[in-house]
Amino acid sequence: MPSLLLLAAACAPSPTPDDTACDPAPAVQIELPDPHRNLVVISIDTFRRDAMGRYGASGDPTPFLDALAARSLTLDDHASGASWTYPSMICALGGRCGEAMGVVPEAPEGGAFADMPADADLLPTWLRQAGFVQTRVTANRILAQYGFERDVDRVVAMPSEGGDAVVAAALAELPALQADGRRWSLHVHLMDTHAPYQPPAEWLGDVYALPPLPWDLDPGGDAWSQVADTYGDADDDLRAQIEEHFTARYAAAVRYQDAVVASLWDGLERAGALDDAVVVVLTDHGEQLWDHGLWGHNRSVHVEERAAVAMLWSPDVAPRAVAAPTTHHDLVPTLMPMLGLDAPEGVEGQSVAAVDPDAPRFALTWPTGSAPQQAVDWRCYTLTYGWQGAASLYRRDLDPTEAQDRWDGAPVVFDALIDLLDPEIARAASLVDAYVPAPPQR
Numbered sequence: 001m002p003s004l005l006l007l008a009a010a011c012a013p014s015p016t017p018d019d020t021a022c023d024p025a026p027a028v029q030i031e032l033p034d035p036h037r038n039l040v041v042i043s044i045d046t047f048r049r050d051a052m053g054r055y056g057a058s059g060d061p062t063p064f065l066d067a068l069a070a071r072s073l074t075l076d077d078h079a080s081g082a083s084w085t086y087p088s089m090i091c092a093l094g095g096r097c098g099e100a101m102g103v104v105p106e107a108p109e110g111g112a113f114a115d116m117p118a119d120a121d122l123l124p125t126w127l128r129q130a131g132f133v134q135t136r137v138t139a140n141r142i143l144a145q146y147g148f149e150r151d152v153d154r155v156v157a158m159p160s161e162g163g164d165a166v167v168a169a170a171l172a173e174l175p176a177l178q179a180d181g182r183r184w185s186l187h188v189h190l191m192d193t194h195a196p197y198q199p200p201a202e203w204l205g206d207v208y209a210l211p212p213l214p215w216d217l218d219p220g221g222d223a224w225s226q227v228a229d230t231y232g233d234a235d236d237d238l239r240a241q242i243e244e245h246f247t248a249r250y251a252a253a254v255r256y257q258d259a260v261v262a263s264l265w266d267g268l269e270r271a272g273a274l275d276d277a278v279v280v281v282l283t284d285h286g287e288q289l290w291d292h293g294l295w296g297h298n299r300s301v302h303v304e305e306r307a308a309v310a311m312l313w314s315p316d317v318a319p320r321a322v323a324a325p326t327t328h329h330d331l332v333p334t335l336m337p338m339l340g341l342d343a344p345e346g347v348e349g350q351s352v353a354a355v356d357p358d359a360p361r362f363a364l365t366w367p368t369g370s371a372p373q374q375a376v377d378w379r380c381y382t383l384t385y386g387w388q389g390a391a392s393l394y395r396r397d398l399d400p401t402e403a404q405d406r407w408d409g410a411p412v413v414f415d416a417l418i419d420l421l422d423p424e425i426a427r428a429a430s431l432v433d434a435y436v437p438a439p440p441q442r
Ligand SMILES: [Zn+2]
Pocket: 045, 046, 084, 085, 086, 284, 285
């Protein structure tokens, strides 16, 4: 049976006077490199794509990631599919997102998340079937439980620990993997760009140079919630000061995170772990720094939260920048052939070797305490929709930060994008009891 994604692609609207400037990216043939034996997954939490120099950040904040992207198969128009770890990592590791498995993950207050369905297979299950021994070292507790740990032989959970410690722990796992004799996989999940943005002090010089806030944020914990509680009632000056500090802290965390990935790579290389391996580097979702009036993630499906980094490397990969829109559920179908394995049954993503640049791309997130939000990208347009009914239309080419709602200039496109999104809304609505989607309104 064709997937819903393919059905939706088949229903893509024909060009109209409103979208003549919005041709799809040309279809190109991409050749994947020869298969390799082992797999390294490096996932980075809460990392905005536009924090990378490659995507426009000034001041050379990510020299290692930029250089790696230049020698990888790099997906330059990639999106995560959701705005927080649990659903976005399902998409990344599952080849399909939660709604294709019968679940829309919710983030209730207090963080007591539900387990994934028992039959919701992810990459580790398929790698186990292929004979891999697998280790995951994760600074995010989510990836150590709720079903993410299934079929991973060894999970080292280091909740909220800094990148240097995580890298040391990950590299310490290598000798056992390499001596095992089976094919192996190592998944390292880093957390340094997640609040409280607390890299080692030597990375925080720009923050310490600012006029100090009324709170000391360095210890983390309570001080952060005090800021969050205060922001809404703060005067304009204090708000600006808070925003300046958080933005500077985030930038410092990005620079540190780049150095951490560089040190991980160096350690892997020295150990010979990259000699016959495929490496995928991805971010789980971004972070909003008041771009649309909010701070944090799982707040919206706007681009600063949904855009993601994804690059695939192997020793003989031909460097390639992929301009077509891709999303996290395309990673498994791309990765498996690079390991000489067939893509599993039931995935909804496509290998980037055969990506359809005219296919719509979807995102879904369920913010804590409010109704789900969804988005569809098609050609140069994005439509965002919250289940309370508000919908907005953006031009991805002219307005990459989604600053200007353009629905009134393109009513035909608006309706066409609603038509594309409708089946996705219906699918999610069948899985969420707490809210009912209202009709989208311009
Ligand atoms: Zn995350």
